[in-house]
Amino acid sequence: MQTLIPVLxxxxxxxxTMGTAPVELPQLVxxxxxxxxxxxxxxxxxxxxxxxxGNTIVTRRPLVLQLINTNTGGAMIEPTNGGGSGDKKSYxxxxxxxxxxxxxxxxxGKRFYDFEEIKAEIDRETERLTGANKGVSDKPIYLKIFSxxxxxxxxxxxxxxxxxxxxxxxxxxxxxxxxxxxxxxxNPNSIIVAVSPANSDIANSESLKLAKEVDPHGNRTLGxxxxxxxxxxxxxxxxxxxxKVIPLRLGFIPVINRSQADINQRKKIQEAHxxxxxxxxxxxxxxxxxxxxxxxxxxxxxxxxxxxxIKKVLPQLKAKIGTMxxxxxxxxxxYGIPLTGSVTNYGSLLLQLISKFSTNYINALGGRSPDVxxxxxxxxxxxxxxxxxxxxxxxxxxxxxxxxxDRDIRTAIRNATxxxxxxxxxxxxxxxxxxxxxxxxxxxxxQCVDMVFDELQKVASQCEHLVPQLRRxxxxxxxLLDCVHELLQAQVKPTxxxxxxxxxxxxxxxxxxxxxxxxxxxxxHNFNKKVQRLRMEEKKRDPNSxxxxxxxxARDRKKNGKGGTTIGAAVSxxxxxxxxxxxxxxxxxxxxxxxxxxxxxxxxxxxYFNIVRQNVTDNVPKSIMxxxxxxxxxxxxxSLVRALYKDENFKTLLSESxxxxxxxxxxxxxxAVLRKSLDIVNEVRDFAF
Numbered sequence: 001m002q003t004l005i006p007v008l009x010x011x012x013x014x015x016x017t018m019g020t021a022p023v024e025l026p027q028l029v030x031x032x033x034x035x036x037x038x039x040x041x042x043x044x045x046x047x048x049x050x051x052x053x054g055n056t057i058v059t060r061r062p063l064v065l066q067l068i069n070t071n072t073g074g075a076m077i078e079p080t081n082g083g084g085s086g087d088k089k090s091y092x093x094x095x096x097x098x099x100x101x102x103x104x105x106x107x108x109g110k111r112f113y114d115f116e117e118i119k120a121e122i123d124r125e126t127e128r129l130t131g132a133n134k135g136v137s138d139k140p141i142y143l144k145i146f147s148x149x150x151x152x153x154x155x156x157x158x159x160x161x162x163x164x165x166x167x168x169x170x171x172x173x174x175x176x177x178x179x180x181x182x183x184x185x186x187n188p189n190s191i192i193v194a195v196s197p198a199n200s201d202i203a204n205s206e207s208l209k210l211a212k213e214v215d216p217h218g219n220r221t222l223g224x225x226x227x228x229x230x231x232x233x234x235x236x237x238x239x240x241x242x243x244k245v246i247p248l249r250l251g252f253i254p255v256i257n258r259s260q261a262d263i264n265q266r267k268k269i270q271e272a273h274x275x276x277x278x279x280x281x282x283x284x285x286x287x288x289x290x291x292x293x294x295x296x297x298x299x300x301x302x303x304x305x306x307x308x309x310i311k312k313v314l315p316q317l318k319a320k321i322g323t324m325x326x327x328x329x330x331x332x333x334x335y336g337i338p339l340t341g342s343v344t345n346y347g348s349l350l351l352q353l354i355s356k357f358s359t360n361y362i363n364a365l366g367g368r369s370p371d372v373x374x375x376x377x378x379x380x381x382x383x384x385x386x387x388x389x390x391x392x393x394x395x396x397x398x399x400x401x402x403x404x405x406d407r408d409i410r411t412a413i414r415n416a417t418x419x420x421x422x423x424x425x426x427x428x429x430x431x432x433x434x435x436x437x438x439x440x441x442x443x444x445x446x447q448c449v450d451m452v453f454d455e456l457q458k459v460a461s462q463c464e465h466l467v468p469q470l471r472r473x474x475x476x477x478x479x480l481l482d483c484v485h486e487l488l489q490a491q492v493k494p495t496x497x498x499x500x501x502x503x504x505x506x507x508x509x510x511x512x513x514x515x516x517x518x519x520x521x522x523x524x525h526n527f528n529k530k531v532q533r534l535r536m537e538e539k540k541r542d543p544n545s546x547x548x549x550x551x552x553x554a555r556d557r558k559k560n561g562k563g564g565t566t567i568g569a570a571v572s573x574x575x576x577x578x579x580x581x582x583x584x585x586x587x588x589x590x591x592x593x594x595x596x597x598x599x600x601x602x603x604x605x606x607x608y609f610n611i612v613r614q615n616v617t618d619n620v621p622k623s624i625m626x627x628x629x630x631x632x633x634x635x636x637x638x639s640l641v642r643a644l645y646k647d648e649n650f651k652t653l654l655s656e657s658x659x660x661x662x663x664x665x666x667x668x669x670x671x672a673v674l675r676k677s678l679d680i681v682n683e684v685r686d687f688a689f
Contacts, residue, residue, distance in 0.1 A: 001610040004310040005152040005303075009066045011679045012154065012672055013105060013142065023320050023677075024187045026309045027156055030304055031181050032195030034160035035208040037226035041195055042157055044276075044295040045302075047149050047269050048100065051157075052113045052123050055233050060130050062140040062184065063122070063157040071148035100149070105142035118143070135170055135626035138180045151303040155193070156184055161206040169363070178210070186214050189313050191250070191305055192221040198237045198254070199230045202245055222305065223252035224298065226550060228286070229279055236285045250305065253298045254286065298321065318681045324581035325674045328667055335664040336466045346650035353469055354644065357480055358462040365633055369466070378462070382455045382630065387621040391448040395617050398444070401436055401602065409598050436606050438612050442503040445620045449495050452624050453488055460484040472660045476644075476653040483643045487632050495627040502619050506612050518607035 011025055032038035039051045039059065046067065052058045104121060110504045112118045116610045117480045122141060124214070136159055158181050165173045185192050192215060194207035202208070211221045223246070225237055239245050241252045256276040257265055273295060280290040364379035377385055412429040460481055464470055470477040511517070644653060 004176050004307055004314070005154055005529060006068070007314075007680055007684055008154050008306075008310055009068070009144070011066060012066070014676050014680065021315060023324070024189045025098070025317075026189040026306070026313050027154060027184075027187070027191070028193055028306055029156045029158065029187075029190045030183045030193045030195065031158050031185065031207045031210060032160060032224075033197075034162045036160070036195045036197050036207065037257045038157070038160060038195045040223060040263075041226060041255055041295070041298070042155075044255065044257060044269055044272065045146055045150070045153070045299045047147070047273075048115045048145075048268070049263075050102065050122075050145070052119050052126075053263070058155060059159045060136045061126050061159070062138065062180070064140045064142045064157050065153075065157055066142070066144045067150040067153040068144060068146045069148060069152045070146045100145070100147040102146070105144075112343045136173065136176050137182065137185060152304060152405075153299065153302055155302070155306075155433050158184060161210065181210055182214065185211065189249065189309070190220070191309055193224060194221055195224045195226060197227040197230075198225045198240070199227045199232075199604055202237075208246060214661050218246070218248040218250075220250070221248050222250040222301070222440060225252055225254045226257055226300065228254050228682055229256050236283075238285050241289065253301060254280075254293045255295050255298055256280075279547050314681065314684065318678070320679050321674055321681065324676065328671045328674060332664065332667045332671060334471075335660055335667070336469055336472050346654050347645065347647070350645060350650060350654060351641070353467060353473075353476065354480070354640045356467045357463055357470070358640060360466045361484075361636055362633050364459045364463060365629065382458070383452055386448065386451045386455060387624075390451065391444065391620065392617050395441065395613055398440060398613070400606040402437075402440070404433065404437065404605075406598050406602075409601050411462050412601075430601055430604050433601065433606050434510060435507050437605065438506050439503065441613060441616050442500060445499045445503065445616060446496050448620055449499060449624055449628065450493060452628060454490055456484065456488050456629065472656050474652050474657045475655060479644055480640065483640050484632075484636065487636065488628070491628045491631050495624055498623045498627055499620055502616065502623065506615065510608065512608075514608075514611055516607070516611050518603060523617045525544050583641060624625050 007025070012027075015025070017021075029168065030038060030042065039053065042065065043049055043051055046065075051063075078689045099113070100115075102115065102118045103110065104112075104125070106125060107121070110120065122143070125141050126137075128285070129139055140156070159177050161174075161177055161181065163174055165171055170176065184190065187467065192211045194205070194211045195204035196202060196207055208221070212218070215221050223240075225240060228237055231237065237252075237254065241254060243251060256272075256279050258269070258272045262272065276294050277290075280286045286293055360369065367380050369379055409429075412433050415429070464477055464481065470480070
């Protein structure tokens with residue numbers, strides 16, 4: 001089971017190359033206020049002086065400390081502080097005698113046998129990132145200490161929590177350290193080691209308050225009490241140690257650190273351990289629980305906690321790493337392989353991308369796109385909607401007599417007769433009026449072309465997203481869209497010309513022999529039947545009524561909700577048009593003959609306009625499909641190949657964006673780290689401990 005901690009150490013080393021760990025590793029995180037004795041606790045656990053000291057904040061970067069037991073059964077020797085940094089041959093001679101040394105991850109291959117040099121290197125590496133102004137950084141320093149006298153452990157020492165900036169410390173030093181501490185202890189796989197001084201009110205402990213923010217129930221927080229020897233005479237911390245003040249599931253462990261005088265006098269930590277044991281043995285209260293007190297018990301407890309925690313989370317960690325490998329590989333595949341080699345390779349890839357883009361464009365218009373949207377209409381369905389719901393309904397809303405009043409019709413009839421009264425309704429007036437109304441169909445028809453053009457543009461843009469490889473080549477993507485735009489734009493003009501020609505064809509010849517056209521005789525017959533019906537209805541309403549034809553027609557229009565121009569308005573408009581003044585109440589009313597002629601002309605106009613409108617409704621979509629939609633669909637691939645497939649353009653079009661290259665590099669590195677991590681985790685077979 002002791003092999004689990006080396007596995008964790010290897011994972012930390014691997015993830016350190018990325019700056020941040022892609023998965024949350026199990027770890028011990030040590031937090032405490034600046035004067036709580038946190039550094040002394042760690043030195044007692046290691047058994048050596050190796051941490052920088054000072055009157056103000058000294059630990060300004062997280063220190064990932066990996067303790068590795070090297071005991072192989074050789075003779076044990078007392079540690080020394082001398083010896084220099086040494087070399088590998090020196091180490092080879094002394095390893096059997098219990099030599100101790102340290103290694104930094106940023107100084108690979110270099111062993112520090114002198115722990116004073118380890119202390120100096122921590123200072124140098126800290127100032128390298130944070131400078132000499134007592135600033136802080138969340139970039140960890142990785143230190144391994146090899147010794148036969150330590151229990152294998154892996155923990156993170158964080159800067160001490162401080163309230164007030166001292167000297168040239170940043171004004172927001174408290175906030176910086178707080179954010180850094182939360183970043184590490186928020187990890188649900190971490191065990192929080194909260195160091196608190198026993199000679200202060202435990203309720204005001206900064207480390208416990210911070211731990212409670214992320215671990216409110218105290219399930220993964222271990223309390224460490226220091227400075228029990230400095231408590232007021234007659235007081236003790238038994239209530240705290242028993243969990244009566246602040247309950248923690250992992251409990252509290254009391255320790256005794258060296259005093260500042262002991263440190264100044266270079267008192268050996270081994271001697272401090274004996275003093276610590278004597279204190280707990282002789283204390284009337286603590287001797288009852290002395291087996292759960294002191295640095296040795298703390299180290300053993302931390303070792304057991306870490307081993308149990310690793311054992312608990314390692315299966316989930318393995319599964320998570322496996323999932324991340326699959327996701328990262330899939331994302332990396334979407335970025336493609338960097339292009340190298342001959343022009344043939346570039347040309348082959350270019351043709352492949354053009355073919356995929358063109359196929360997606362054609363499939364989108366044909367309703368065979370693999371990415372069918374459920375939230376909105378897409379591709380060819382959008383064009384069908386434009387034809388049948390927008391254009392066709394728009395034409396139906398254009399009525400035969402919009403912007404055409406009865407006054408206009410009578411004026412046209414009079415102008416067509418000239419100076420002599422006509423015997424019959426003049427055909428010229430009918431053609432003049434119906435052509436005017438037919439001409440109004442051209443605007444909506446041309447607008448339909450623009451709407452379909454916009455939809456085809458959208459289809460091209462959406463097809464870009466269906467070819468993920470195009471994200472790699474922004475210049476190719478832009479050129480593809482530009483070429484499609486030019487192809488579509490080139491067809492807009494002939495399509496609109498065809499639409500205009502359709503309207504011109506309808507205007508060029510009014511076919512009064514059309515089988516659906518009402519015709520003159522039928523129009524007169526229908527009008528006579530209408531007049532007879534109106535007179536019969538009037539007789540039923542009032543047998544003595546003698547209402548004129550104009551009033552009957554006006555009532556019928558009002559009854560059917562058709563509106564139209566009233567007789568009075570028609571008379572006023574006619575008088576105004578002849579220069580007699582629009583408000584002349586003495587202007588003559590239209591004669592019965594004029595009313596009859598007007599109604600017959602309106603019947604003919606409505607009949608023929610509906611025929612033409614139906615023709616336009618049918619032929620405009622056909623023309624757009626032939627000249628614009630099908631034309632571009634049939635020629636998109638050949639047009640793209642003709643415009644883009646040129647040897648001199650290959651490398652320009654297939655040059656990757658910097659963001660894609662950077663993402664590929666990052667994902668490649670992440671994939672390598674994850675695979676290496678999985679290999680490390682797989683060293684523990686079947687998790688059978």
